[in-house]
Amino acid sequence: xxxxxxxxxxxxxxxxxxxxxxxxxxxxxxxxxxxxxxxxxxxxxxxxxxxxxxxxxxxxxxxxxxxxxxxxxxxxxxxxxxxxxxxxxxxxxxxxxxxxxxxxxxxxxxxxxxxxxxxxxxxxxxxxxxxxxxxxxxxxxxxxxxxxxxxxxxxxxxxxxxxxxxxxxxxxxxxxxxxxxxxxxxxxxxxxxxxxxxxxxxxxxxxxxxxxxxxxxxxxxxxxxxxxxxxxxxxxxxxxxxxxxxxxxxxxxxxxxxxxxxxxxxxxxxxxxxxxxxxxxxxxxxxxxxxxxxxxxxxxxxxxxxxxxxxxxxxxxxxxxxxxxxxxxxxxxxxxxxxxxxxxxxxxxxxxxxxxxxxxxxxxxxxxxxx
Amino acid sequence: xxxxxxxxxxxxxxxxxxxxxxxxxxxxxxxxxxxxxxxxxxxxxxxxxxxxxxxxxxxxxxxxxxxxxxxxxxxxxxxxxxxxxxxxxxxxxxxxxxxxxxxxxxxxxxxxxxxxxxxxxxxxxxxxxxxxxxxxxxxxxxxxxxxxxxxxxxxxxxxxxxxxxxxxxxxxxxxxxxxxxxxxxxxxxxxxxxxxxxxxxxxxxxxxxxxxxxxxxxxxxxxxxxxxxxxxxxxxxxxxxxxxxxxxxxxxxxxxxxxxxxxxxxxxxxxxxxxxxxxxxxxxxxxxxxxxxxxxxxxxxxxxxxxxxxxxxxxxxxxxxxxxxxxxxxxxxxxxxxxxxxx
Numbered sequence: 001x002x003x004x005x006x007x008x009x010x011x012x013x014x015x016x017x018x019x020x021x022x023x024x025x026x027x028x029x030x031x032x033x034x035x036x037x038x039x040x041x042x043x044x045x046x047x048x049x050x051x052x053x054x055x056x057x058x059x060x061x062x063x064x065x066x067x068x069x070x071x072x073x074x075x076x077x078x079x080x081x082x083x084x085x086x087x088x089x090x091x092x093x094x095x096x097x098x099x100x101x102x103x104x105x106x107x108x109x110x111x112x113x114x115x116x117x118x119x120x121x122x123x124x125x126x127x128x129x130x131x132x133x134x135x136x137x138x139x140x141x142x143x144x145x146x147x148x149x150x151x152x153x154x155x156x157x158x159x160x161x162x163x164x165x166x167x168x169x170x171x172x173x174x175x176x177x178x179x180x181x182x183x184x185x186x187x188x189x190x191x192x193x194x195x196x197x198x199x200x201x202x203x204x205x206x207x208x209x210x211x212x213x214x215x216x217x218x219x220x221x222x223x224x225x226x227x228x229x230x231x232x233x234x235x236x237x238x239x240x241x242x243x244x245x246x247x248x249x250x251x252x253x254x255x256x257x258x259x260x261x262x263x264x265x266x267x268x269x270x271x272x273x274x275x276x277x278x279x280x281x282x283x284x285x286x287x288x289x290x291x292x293x294x295x296x297x298x299x300x301x302x303x304x305x306x307x308x309x310x311x312x313x314x315x316x317x318x319x320x321x322x323x324x325x326x327x328x329x330x331x332x333x334x335x336x337x338x339x340x341x342x343x344x345x346x347x348x349x350x351x352x353x354x355x356x357x358x359x360x361x362x363x364x365x366x367x368x369x370x371x
Numbered sequence: 372x373x374x375x376x377x378x379x380x381x382x383x384x385x386x387x388x389x390x391x392x393x394x395x396x397x398x399x400x401x402x403x404x405x406x407x408x409x410x411x412x413x414x415x416x417x418x419x420x421x422x423x424x425x426x427x428x429x430x431x432x433x434x435x436x437x438x439x440x441x442x443x444x445x446x447x448x449x450x451x452x453x454x455x456x457x458x459x460x461x462x463x464x465x466x467x468x469x470x471x472x473x474x475x476x477x478x479x480x481x482x483x484x485x486x487x488x489x490x491x492x493x494x495x496x497x498x499x500x501x502x503x504x505x506x507x508x509x510x511x512x513x514x515x516x517x518x519x520x521x522x523x524x525x526x527x528x529x530x531x532x533x534x535x536x537x538x539x540x541x542x543x544x545x546x547x548x549x550x551x552x553x554x555x556x557x558x559x560x561x562x563x564x565x566x567x568x569x570x571x572x573x574x575x576x577x578x579x580x581x582x583x584x585x586x587x588x589x590x591x592x593x594x595x596x597x598x599x600x601x602x603x604x605x606x607x608x609x610x611x612x613x614x615x616x617x618x619x620x621x622x623x624x625x626x627x628x629x630x631x632x633x634x635x636x637x638x639x640x641x642x643x644x645x646x647x648x649x650x651x652x653x654x655x656x657x658x659x660x661x662x663x664x665x666x667x668x669x670x671x672x673x674x675x676x677x678x679x680x681x682x683x684x685x686x687x688x689x690x691x692x693x694x695x696x697x698x699x700x701x702x703x704x705x706x707x708x709x710x711x712x713x714x
Contacts, residue, residue: 064621178562179560214549215518216579219583222619223586233607241568272650279418
């Protein structure tokens with residue numbers, strides 16, 4: 001299997017050169033909240049009884065199960081509850097060297113009781129390091145947070161930010177207010193201190209947040225999933241315009257599963273209006289498109305599929321082929337097969353998307369041993 | 372016919388509009404400052420000052436004639452009427468603004484065409500207003516704000532679309548009321564803090580409405596309906612079509628009435644105006660992806676031209692596309708009405 005599983009004596013550069021595919025979006029399952037019992041103080045155990053915590057959930061659902069039914073493990077009924085199973089079903093089968101775990105808890109900051117959720121996030125983070133990352137060199141973790149309490153969330157980033165098993169801080173697509181606003185800055189400050197990028201994954205349009213759209217609630221899963229990118233666009237505009245990157249010049253965002261074809265819009269719209277309106281935002285020192293170029297990466301899945309493949313390559317060039325990260329979204333219904341999904345691109349471009357760009361975004365931690 | 376400008380913001384004069392207000396609500400309009408109006412609270416700061424568009428003769432003399440504009444479609448400057456809390460007042464204001472626009476701007480000036488403004492809080496009254504004025508030769512489209520209580524695919528709005536189709540009128544949507552009154556938050560992420568952010572995110576409303584209208588089967592029900600998206604740019608359309616089509620392939624069982632890929636309707640039923648186009652090193656691929664030679668309409672956005680001259684902006688389009696954008700596409704969309712005498 002994976003290069004990273006046998007670090008041996010290779011230098012980081014040698015190990016990087018041997019990588020073929022890094023997958024930036026693997027959804028490992030928590031097999032029941034009770035799994036976290038050993039990681040939670042006893043005062044929270046009541047939450048794990050009577051069937052576990054009740055989280056707000058959206059009322060629209062996929063056609064089908066929402067996952068790759070051919071990857072279900074009969075032992076636990078899950079596609080990604082057992083790391084050995086995922087090694088077989090994903091890592092080996094699709095020749096992936098390294099995978100970044102994104103879990104299934106990205107909507108915590110839309111949920112209700114922030115005290116419990118903060119404890120839950122810490123327990124989850126400890127569990128994934130113990131169960132998935134330390135024993136399996138092919139997996140790296142994302143720190144999940146209850147970001148509606150940014151001070152506690154920043155403490156969690158500090159608690160684990162130096163751990164070699166974690167490579168990013170993960171936020172959902174939505175909070176109660178846009179991500180550029182200062183309330184979130186303690187999280188960004190902590191991430192920067194530990195050299196971690198912020199991953200953003202859809203979505204959290206349940207519970208405490210509103211709908212992803214600016215016009216109200218959708219009426220189907222088709223709309224829900226298509227609307228994800230609207231939340232991402234809004235967050236991107238907020239992060240740029242609020243001056244987050246003047247305050248944190250080394251901060252990077254990896255936008256996962258929100259598409260990338262909208263990036264030229266954000267760059268072009270803001271650059272068009274900036275000369276006339278810049279006196280409102282005197283703290284900005286660069287063109288909006290420059291912040292977008294310097295601080296954002298975009299994952300591929302669900303890869304955009306125009307009828308004319310030429311359009312895909314044109315869009316890739318406009319966004320910048322050094323800004324795109326491969327992601328499979330295993331084991332979800334719209335999984336992108338890494339061996340086929342980029343087949344139309346040149347080997348050099350595929351290499352960038354599957355390896356070089358991922359290393360540029362996540363840095364050397366990705367190659368270091370997790371223990 | 373060389374230039375049709377589909378986007379001219381004539382300024383509403385409440386004193387002049389007041390006599391047209393019916394239903395015992397005229398008193399609301401005669402107070403200083405006009406009727407109570409919910410505002411979003413975002414304001415341009417430090418932008419270049421622009422002229423006013425309060426006097427039709429002056430707008431002709433200072434803009435329409437010197438720029439060689441053959442027809443200008445008026446869209447007014449009340450861009451949040453459809454999200455104001457007073458439902459009946461909003462409907463009465465729509466009727467009054469429409470009558471005043473016809474009397475003062477359209478009938479005396481052959482170069483101007485009107486939009487039937489409607490207040491979508493009450494779709495039944497909105498449809499009645501479309502029926503009242505839908506055959507007036509001075510009116511070429513229906514206009515409502517994109518700021519919304521609910522996405523526009525929802526059934527409650529269908530009487531408006533039915534009335535548009537009944538009179539062969541396109542439906543214009545205009546951004547600007549986002550965050551005001553009874554509308555949703557201006558973005559799904561929450562309330563922006565600055566005008567820059569708010570303005571940058573405005574077309575997210577169009578994305579939400581397109582996804583909703585196509586998914587809910589509006590264009591299966593009203594195949595002739597055309598929707599014009601004002602001032603929203605074009606750069607987000609390719610992504611929207613591609614993501615939407617891909618999701619539809621797997622999820623169409625949810626919307627069995629949607630028998631064609633969503634992009635068919637995005638390209639077939641929607642049009643976009645040119646002010647402001649995105650400022651990009653190369654706009655041409657995007658124009659090609661959205662079939663801009665068919666789907667783009669020249670909009671001047673007079674008098675709000677803070678982001679540059681609209682004629683200079685369309686110079687950034689490929690020449691062959693620009694030619695059609697300046698007049699042909701508007702003629703195809705609005706048809707004979709654009710040429711007919713106004714009275």
